[in-house]
Amino acid sequence: MSSWVNGYPADGVAVHDRGLAYGDGLFETIRVVDGSPRYAERHLRRLVHGCQRLSIPCEPDLVRSELQAFARSLGDGVAKLVLTRGAGQRGYGSPDPCHPTRLLLAAPAPAYPSENADEGVALYPCTTRLAEQPLLAGLKHLNRLEQVLARAEWQDRRYAEGLMCDTSGRVIEGVFSNLFMVIDDRLTTASLARCGVAGIMRERILDIAGQQGWQVEQEDIDLGQLWHASEVFCCNSQYGIWPVRSLQSHAWPVGPMTLKLQSLIAEPDIP
Template structure:
């Protein structure tokens, strides 16, 4: 597996890296097709916003150049970018000045079943709840233990994803996906002001909805509202859009708006 550290092929990493010690950093998981990183500008925009909120210095053009070169080197697959605050001494206080570290890792194209896109998927109702952390909400930071615990809840291959809610029971997202629902022609996605990850495909779907005059809202979603929805779908930069057909004993059809949105964005994930 090809790995670059600070722009050069490498296999070793300092044990003093704050990403390892404290999860002090961010990451982006980018689909690469024909040597090109998909949705690159949305990934870079999210990364820059996260660095600003965490006060991690970012040389954006350097990161862009490295991502383009790395994508060209791997051709087809996934490029995972990890940006940490760099090395530090013992203790939480961040080094001043920080010297961020850039890690790029290559992986093969994910082998998701075609049926997930065509026929839809079943969700597992995770009992793990997302803590409300407005300071970190929306960021793709390196602290992912809630998702690790949620994903460990099921091993049944019949469930392709899990549903995650916050501590008040509000619907938030999938374990590694964002969630939308359709009610009376209105496209709705949960607000991510308390917790959750603001995915790049979620942003793309919202932009497509605006361009195509599809009525849409970003707001809190209750579990009962989810169950009463006409359509439910998941999105992710690696697979595009999966219709959701079931959650426990509840079923949904694969609806017309879901199919329309798949047509708009499917190519962006290399589907």
């Protein structure tokens, strides 16, 4: 069992599928442990929200039941859930009626070095910029070519992640993660009003920070603010939190707020 299409084992989609032709769809990358999808409800909420913004029909209960069954079959690993607008003829106009395609793809769990979480990682300064498009900002849509280009910029294993800015030079996120920093005792992350992905772990960290009563800001961040930060870390739903120890000539310690959040995200999530 490696892939399902619309609830059944399959290894391909229609050649006219709009996800293939135009990137017309969304995806979620979900860690599966002991047959259970982690953060399942957070992933499903984001998927439904994205479908609403793109006007793609979605059946949340059906998607949930298929994901749960697929996760039980997988056991341990990663389930990639993809939902496209479905097959259509040539041209950008949406098919009417629309019959979305649901895909579930299995992969082994990533094996990240433990020192990434314990000692921190070095970021590569990517020159590829994120385009500013508010209509797509925050969405985990299928067009990831900016990330493909950014990840191709380095092969040196000293770098576990890359920093991405937008076309105006604002600090936004990592290539496959969100970025947080502590500035003047405030937990700060980039505004995603123009571009970037609203990550599941980012959402969870913001929820935890609110429960702790910490001061939190989602705002435009320039490189000067990043250099001024006392702590920096990146996060995603696969590995949790990695402290950032360096970017170019700048270095940061593994700070107390980062350590506290690492311990808090290890606790059970509230759906």
